[in-house]
Structures are given as C-alpha cells and as structure tokens.
Amino acid sequence: MQADWQTVKSYDDILYFKADGIAKIVLNRPHKRNAFRPKTVFELYDAFSNAREDRRIGVVLLTGAGPHTDGKYAFCSGGDQTVRGSAGYMDDSGVPRLNVLDLQRLIRSMPKVVIALVAGYAIGGGQVLHLVCDLTIAADNAIFGQTGPKVGSFDGGFGSSYLARVVGQKKAREIWFLCRQYDAQQALTMGLVNTVVPIAQLEAEGVQWATEILQKSPIAIRCLKSAFNADCDGQAGLQELAGNATLLYYLTEEGTEGKQAFLEKRPPNFRQYPWLP
Numbered sequence: 001m002q003a004d005w006q007t008v009k010s011y012d013d014i015l016y017f018k019a020d021g022i023a024k025i026v027l028n029r030p031h032k033r034n035a036f037r038p039k040t041v042f043e044l045y046d047a048f049s050n051a052r053e054d055r056r057i058g059v060v061l062l063t064g065a066g067p068h069t070d071g072k073y074a075f076c077s078g079g080d081q082t083v084r085g086s087a088g089y090m091d092d093s094g095v096p097r098l099n100v101l102d103l104q105r106l107i108r109s110m111p112k113v114v115i116a117l118v119a120g121y122a123i124g125g126g127q128v129l130h131l132v133c134d135l136t137i138a139a140d141n142a143i144f145g146q147t148g149p150k151v152g153s154f155d156g157g158f159g160s161s162y163l164a165r166v167v168g169q170k171k172a173r174e175i176w177f178l179c180r181q182y183d184a185q186q187a188l189t190m191g192l193v194n195t196v197v198p199i200a201q202l203e204a205e206g207v208q209w210a211t212e213i214l215q216k217s218p219i220a221i222r223c224l225k226s227a228f229n230a231d232c233d234g235q236a237g238l239q240e241l242a243g244n245a246t247l248l249y250y251l252t253e254e255g256t257e258g259k260q261a262f263l264e265k266r267p268p269n270f271r272q273y274p275w276l277p
C-alpha cells in the first residue's frame, strides 16, 4: 500500500511527511547509521509534537533513511558518540544533554499510535527508540542489540525495565549483559517486533497497518494505549489513563451540567442522572 507523502517542514537531521491520516518521521543521518545528536532529538520532538497536535493524524511511522552509500541500512545506532562529552551529548552551544529521554516519554504518552519501521541496525538508544514505539515492523535485514556496557553507558529506564516487560527478565538481561546482535527472526521469536517483512515491503506494510488502525475508534485506541502504559508507568501511567477518564466525563451531559450551573450561577441538577449499577 502506498501513501502520497507531502513534506511538512524541512529540518537538518530528519525528514517529516504527512499523507492521509499518517505522519512519517525519518531519521536522516545515514552516514552515521542514523545516530542521533541533541539537535536530531530536538527536531524529532518538534515533529512528534506537531503530529500529536494534528487532529487528522492518528498514526506516526518512525523510520531511518537508507541505504547509505555503502549499501547498509540503519533504523538508528543510538546516541552520536562523536558528540558525547563528560556529562551527556553536547548540543551546538556546548550544553550536555540526554534529551532522548524526553522524546521517549512523548512517543509513549502521545495519544496516537507510533509504529517503528526498522530496516538494518537498531542499536543502543536506537533499539530503545523502536522499543518505546507502540508497534514494530521489522525488515528481514533488521538487527537489534545493545552496546551500553561495551561503550560506557546504559539505559536504566524504559531501555531496561520496559524491555524486560516485553521480552522477559532473562532475555532482557542477556541483551544488556552480553551485548550480542539479534536478527529479525530472533527478534520476532522473543516478541520484540510484531512482524517481519521483506525490506522492499517495509513501508507499504507500515502504511497498511496504519490504514487499518485509522478505521478504528480514536478514543478507544487512545484509552487502550494509556491502559497498556498504566500497567508499567506507575503514577505517570495512571495520570495518563485518568486524563482520558476526565476527557470522557467532560464529553458527557452530566459533566457539562456542573460547568453550566456554575456559569449560570445556579445549583447543579445532578439528580436527573442515574447512579448506574
């Protein structure tokens, strides 16, 4: 299935498109296997925020540009080690940052479905990025892995605890402690990805999944996403879920009666509404 992509905005490190109901965000640093620097992450955050605000958009596809001139593909190889300073990844003005954590939270909490389309390497923070997406479609050349204990870093947040929820404690510990690489079929077997398709079919499959999701009820999908998150995300997860309960209450006549009564300076008439069993 094809989409008629229109460019939304031009950035330095990413590409951003929309088609009917779908946004597509592309990491565009193939010469670095799509490693992210702070600027890349700020741009990703901006594009994801735009997609979140756009009422026509229900699904976001996140993918990596490729292949590079050497013929190799990457979804993302994590933090750009060439700008890693002593206290984080240095931005253009010399401020150390780990702003990918803000992006992880946005992807996870935004009430739209985010699908990672992974071709080639999803390594380090790049593997965590696909992990925090709602769904992952892998190309048959996808390779997943962690490098933290090899390169002097670790992600003790979603990158480890949520990974363990997804693939189980034993497998998550293996992934981080041994720093091996896993192919697409292995990732499918461990439940890290939803499906594996030939590389030539990767985007079409993503558009097909997005199109099917767009036929569904936006509020049902929104509440389900926050319900899945609430199981793992503690009070922040409950806040998200409860925010949806409040949204639904605002949409009722009963909720509106309280506001109207206040504005009309009269007592609210809640007696007209049933105490449902």
Ligand code: S0N
Pocket: 031, 032, 033, 035, 072, 077, 078, 079, 080, 081, 082, 098, 100, 101, 121, 123, 124, 125, 126, 147, 148, 151, 152, 153, 154, 155, 156, 157, 159
């Ligand atoms: C992806 C790998 C396996 C690909 O290997 P391959 O195909 O042999 O290609 P290379 O020749 O290695 O690479 C091609 C060119 O791309 C550059 N490059 C690749 N990855 C990076 C990178 N991450 N940073 C900078 N440059 C990169 C290569 O240098 C090469 O360039 P040239 O041609 O000029 O030599 C392989 O490349 C690989 O293993 N890459 C490194 C993967 C890695 O260790 N990533 C970092 C892991 N850490 C994080 O991602 C941290 C994430 C994070 O931000 C975080 C989040 C939460 C909590 C903590 C942290 C934290 O900071 O730790």
